[in-house]
Amino acid sequence: MNNIIKRYIPQILAILFVVLIFGFLTLNAQTNMDNRGIDFGFGFLSQESSFDVQFSLIEYSGSDSYARAFLVGLLNTLLVSFISIIICTILGVIIGVARLSSNYLIKNSAAWYVEFFRNIPLLLQIFFWYYAALRALPMPEKADAWFGVTYMTVKGYYIPAMVWENLNVFLYCGLAAIIAIIVLRNYANKLRDTQGKQIPVLLYSVGLLIVLPLLSFLLGGVSLEFEIPELKKLSKISYIYEGGISLPPELIALVLALSLYTSTFVAECVRAGIEGVSKGQKEAAASVGLTPNQVLKLVIMPQALRIIIPPTTNQYLNLTKNSSLAAAIAYPDLVLVFAGTALMQTGKAIEIVSITMLTYLTISLTIAAIMNWYNKKIEIKEK
Amino acid sequence: MQTINFLKPNRDNIKNYSIIGSFLVLVSLIDVISNAFLKINLTSFLPGSLTTLFPLIIGLIGLNMMRIDYSGNKKLDLLNKNINTNNFNALLTLLILFSIIKALPQSLSWMIFDATISGDSKDACTGTGACWTYIKVWFRRFMYGMYPNEFHWRINTAFILVIALGFVGYFMKENLKKYLALYYVIIYPVIAYLVIYYLISGGSFGLQWVETGAWGGLSLTFIVSFFCLIFCFPLGMIFALGRRSNLPAIKYISICYIEFWRGVPLITVLFMSSVMFPMFLPEDFFMDKLVRVIIAITLFEAAYCAEVIRGGLQSLPRGQYDAAKSLGMGYWKMHIFVILPQALKLVIPGIANTFLALVKDTPLIFVVGLAELAGMLALAKTNPKWLGFAMEGYIFASIVFWIICYAMSKYSYNLEAKYKTER
Numbered sequence: 043m044n045n046i047i048k049r050y051i052p053q054i055l056a057i058l059f060v061v062l063i064f065g066f067l068t069l070n071a072q073t074n075m076d077n078r079g080i081d082f083g084f085g086f087l088s089q090e091s092s093f094d095v096q097f098s099l100i101e102y103s104g105s106d107s108y109a110r111a112f113l114v115g116l117l118n119t120l121l122v123s124f125i126s127i128i129i130c131t132i133l134g135v136i137i138g139v140a141r142l143s144s145n146y147l148i149k150n151s152a153a154w155y156v157e158f159f160r161n162i163p164l165l166l167q168i169f170f171w172y173y174a175a176l177r178a179l180p181m182p183e184k185a186d187a188w189f190g191v192t193y194m195t196v197k198g199y200y201i202p203a204m205v206w207e208n209l210n211v212f213l214y215c216g217l218a219a220i221i222a223i224i225v226l227r228n229y230a231n232k233l234r235d236t237q238g239k240q241i242p243v244l245l246y247s248v249g250l251l252i253v254l255p256l257l258s259f260l261l262g263g264v265s266l267e268f269e270i271p272e273l274k275k276l277s278k279i280s281y282i283y284e285g286g287i288s289l290p291p292e293l294i295a296l297v298l299a300l301s302l303y304t305s306t307f308v309a310e311c312v313r314a315g316i317e318g319v320s321k322g323q324k325e326a327a328a329s330v331g332l333t334p335n336q337v338l339k340l341v342i343m344p345q346a347l348r349i350i351i352p353p354t355t356n357q358y359l360n361l362t363k364n365s366s367l368a369a370a371i372a373y374p375d376l377v378l379v380f381a382g383t384a385l386m387q388t389g390k391a392i393e394i395v396s397i398t399m400l401t402y403l404t405i406s407l408t409i410a411a412i413m414n415w416y417n418k419k420i421e422i423k424e425k
Numbered sequence: 426m427q428t429i430n431f432l433k434p435n436r437d438n439i440k441n442y443s444i445i446g447s448f449l450v451l452v453s454l455i456d457v458i459s460n461a462f463l464k465i466n467l468t469s470f471l472p473g474s475l476t477t478l479f480p481l482i483i484g485l486i487g488l489n490m491m492r493i494d495y496s497g498n499k500k501l502d503l504l505n506k507n508i509n510t511n512n513f514n515a516l517l518t519l520l521i522l523f524s525i526i527k528a529l530p531q532s533l534s535w536m537i538f539d540a541t542i543s544g545d546s547k548d549a550c551t552g553t554g555a556c557w558t559y560i561k562v563w564f565r566r567f568m569y570g571m572y573p574n575e576f577h578w579r580i581n582t583a584f585i586l587v588i589a590l591g592f593v594g595y596f597m598k599e600n601l602k603k604y605l606a607l608y609y610v611i612i613y614p615v616i617a618y619l620v621i622y623y624l625i626s627g628g629s630f631g632l633q634w635v636e637t638g639a640w641g642g643l644s645l646t647f648i649v650s651f652f653c654l655i656f657c658f659p660l661g662m663i664f665a666l667g668r669r670s671n672l673p674a675i676k677y678i679s680i681c682y683i684e685f686w687r688g689v690p691l692i693t694v695l696f697m698s699s700v701m702f703p704m705f706l707p708e709d710f711f712m713d714k715l716v717r718v719i720i721a722i723t724l725f726e727a728a729y730c731a732e733v734i735r736g737g738l739q740s741l742p743r744g745q746y747d748a749a750k751s752l753g754m755g756y757w758k759m760h761i762f763v764i765l766p767q768a769l770k771l772v773i774p775g776i777a778n779t780f781l782a783l784v785k786d787t788p789l790i791f792v793v794g795l796a797e798l799a800g801m802l803a804l805a806k807t808n809p810k811w812l813g814f815a816m817e818g819y820i821f822a823s824i825v826f827w828i829i830c831y832a833m834s835k836y837s838y839n840l841e842a843k844y845k846t847e848r
Binding site: 053056057151157164165377407 | 510514517521522688694703704787788789806823826827830
């Protein structure tokens with residue numbers, strides 16, 4: 043009896059507490075909305091949004107619905123996160139390995155890089171790139187060409203656009219190459235296991251990846267042309283580049299700040315991972331006759347990756363969440379387009395903020411679930 | 426007399442090699458330095474791109490000649506071991522050295538030699554360097570926001586008082602030490618709140634009322650992070666214990682709470698506190714924006730705190746729980762006297778990191794219109810009298826934050842080292 047009371051009373055109290063809080067808040071919200079004549083509902087999503095978005099990956103205009111505006115914002119968020127994740131991974135791996143270098147200068151430069159970018163608030167870094175560094179760039183008419191065809195100006199970065207013909211043939215060829223590589227790998231593994239023979243898989247893979255898409259150009263009727271941005275005079279003093287793709291300065295500032303900031307954390311993860319593999323493993327692998335390359339590929343990396351991947355994914359998640367700082371420099375991401383402009387216009391604070399939060403929550407929980415599954419899979423099974 | 430083989434230095438001709446090698450490296454460095462500092466191109470007689478590559482090639486040959494294993498010369502060995510183990514390392518060494526030398530004169534002249542700090546208006550800044558006058562003139566605004574100038578002593582006194590009260594624990598008498606936790610968790614926050622409320626807000630004791638809207642600058646950063654810090658810790662502890670509880674209702678409520686806050690970005694939480702939260706309050710109940718923001722950040726950071734504390738709880742061996750239970754201790758007794766003191770000691774570095782993240786997150790309150798340092802910079806930048814000094818402002822703010830965060834992270838490393846050895 044005593045035990046039952048001890049078990050159930052606290053739980054009932056906790057549930058009651060939560061229910062009371064939520065009840066209280068809902069009640070207040072209801073009264074407030076009644077008083078102000080706002081009704082609750084998600085019907086506004088299908089209404090015409092009648093605002094414009096500066097930068098969008100899909101067709102969008104003011105006559106589209108709020109739901110489409112939401113999609114535009116979400117895609118922009120994912121775009122900036124995707125680019126930043128790629129750059130921060132490359133940078134992070136380089137810096138993380140550099141921190142373990144035997145070269146005093148490299149080791150310390152890497153350490154200072156990490157200390158420097160990690161200890162400045164991300165928002166300040168974004169502001170610095172956007173308001174200070176990128177504003178110092180030349181006007182379009184004075185810009186020098188980078189690599190001959192791209193232009194870095196104060197109004198953004200102009201790069202050539204690719205104009206494809208028969209793009210699908212090219213993509214199929216790429217797909218075929220990937221499938222061929224997978225088959226080749228399996229075959230190579232089998233050969234190694236049964237006969238102990240080694241074939242240079244990497245060399246063949248790279249070859250396949252180059253040759254098959256190349257064939258599509260020669261035989262499949264695929265052609266690629268570049269549309270190069272050209273300077274155009276709008277008025278006496280105003281110039282603009284036409285053609286090609288223009289990346290707005292907001293995007294560049296955001297990608298720079300996010301990837302530089304997050305790369306320091308990735309670098310620390312990489313360093314911890316490599317340091318976490320004990321020296322004995324390397325020596326043991328060398329003593330059974332593996333080549334240095336094989337030691338790295340078959341012994342060190344699999345163990346290091348087990349330590350590196352979970353915290354790194356966490357950093358990617360942080361990066362995606364941090365990309366919401368875009369709102370501070372008016373890059374049209376989910377927060378700015380939806381929780382900013384759309385909220386201003388509709389006044390549906392509760393609905394819009396909850397949708398925004400739920401979207402981020404869904405992204406986070408999905409990645410966390412995948413991560414948990416992966417961790418379970420690679421866990422060292424001890425007896 | 427031995428013939429000098431350029432590709433194979435060895436111990437026999439160590440003197441010749443090291444002298445020629447270091448001479449070549451010296452030549453390459455002199456070339457780069459004269460190029461960067463004196464704007465004299467010593468190698469202009471060379472054709473085209475060879476001019477720029479000259480120091481690199483010469484330096485590489487020099488370093489290659491100096492690379493003699495076990496030379497017996499201590500300095501040479503040290504040099505080779507640290508920056509010159511192979512050709513690739515030598516190349517990286519030279520590249521790093523050259524880029525530092527190339528960047529130095531420009532940044533030095535911009536930041537120091539050509540910079541202006543005298544005067545008190547934009548007109549003083551005529552040079553090509555940085556305009557530190559701007560920082561000087563706006564310094565008080567960056568530190569105290571729009572808080573009236575004549576009352577700045579109130580903020581300073583409040584901070585000194587709060588810091589002094591924080592150190593009371595060090596000087597407590599031995600027989601009072603058992604109340605230390607009670608002091609820090611309950612009494613200290615209350616006193617700190619009262620001090621900040623009565624001194625900075627004013628309104629009584631003959632002090633003029635200053636609205637929270639006027640607060641700002643770096644002092645606001647400190648106020649927000651201080652309150653979030655002292656409130657999120659106990660809250661985090663509750664949810665950490667809740668998540669480890671074996672009562673399903675409490676466990677799942679805690680899990681939901683923690684995962685929810687960890688899954689959303691802080692900026693949406695701030696939006697929630699500023700636009701959505703007022704709708705959930707009773708009709709004629711007004712809550713200051715600053716208070717709402719502090720509550721929001723506290724709830725947010727508490728989830729992160731909880732996860733850190735849970736890590737500490739998990740790392741305690743089961744024997745500790747069993748031992749406490751076998752002594753007949755109940756849940757609360759066991760946790761207060763056995764588990765928490767050990768677990769909290771383990772998580773101190775983790776907590777320090779969470780606090781560091783908290784301080785780095787405070788500039789975000791700019792998004793909901795509270796003008797702390799980043800917000801004041803945005804304000805100063807658009808002031809018509811001071812247009813065009815964004816660079817100086819952000820560099821200043823970065824340095825300030827960097828010093829604070831670097832000191833904090835170094836301190837947390839120290840704590841980590843200190844507590845690592847004890848177990």
